[in-house]
Amino acid sequence: MTLKLDPKTDLSFTRTLAVPRQLVWECWTQPEHIPHFFVPAPHKVTSVDIDLRVGGRFNTTFDVDGNIMENVGVYLEVVPGKKLVFTDAYSEGWKPAPEPFMTAILQLEDAADGGTIYTATARHRSPETREQHEQMGWGTAATQLEAYARSLPK
């Protein structure tokens, strides 16, 4: 389904990555890969806890200039190799977060040259959180993911 986006609250782009679709999927769903691209360098991901199923946890710890941030979230939709949706609006057991930040929708398709047509969308509750996300370096993950995935052994 094509998303009906709202430019006031959504961020979205489509890019072709020179990496096969299956590898993009693995980078986004296997905990050992996440620290290599998930947050804009030089910030770090220091732990990743994944239960890859609808309602399962996607918990990470960030080190942002020495400040430790615990992020808890869940997967909303898991279509292997094709679509991954996650959010901080819930923690495990569908416990709603008081002030959720965003919902990410990743959609993957094969590109003709063996790469991946990569569409990343972040939906927000308000224009303010959208703006904040953009300022944080939204979109950098895809650039970092591509560079990291190309460095992996074939």
Place this chain on the structure above:
Amino acid sequence: MTLKLDPKTDLSFTRTLAVPRQLVWECWTQPEHIPHFFVPAPHKVTSVDIDLRVGGRFNTTFDVDGNIMENVGVYLEVVPGKKLVFTDAYSEGWKPAPEPFMTAILQLEDAADGGTIYTATARHRSPETREQHEQMGWGTAATQLEAYARSLPK
């Protein structure tokens, strides 16, 4: 998975309904049944639009003392006959709602006598929304569902 509840923000009860589990499931997932129990009488449900899948819509219209309320929501988890999770925190396409009200988790098990062990949980972002939900007659749906389902042809 047993839920770790938070009494400050969650409402939950378990009751045995004298209705088979499959019929309870049908009442909650087929649009023709919803108006018969979903809101406390004498309030009315005047339309129901269901796309029963993860991320699919669960949209309803209420008539509360002549005030028309449009409610949009989605299903978060659909385990046929066993578990249904829905919320107004999203509309279709995983668009976050600015001010979500609640997330409902319905869990069904067979009771020994052919009835259903029915656990209903509503999770909220804040103690205030929990309180508001309780005042609205939280729990009445189960009572109305049981009475309605027992009236259906076997």
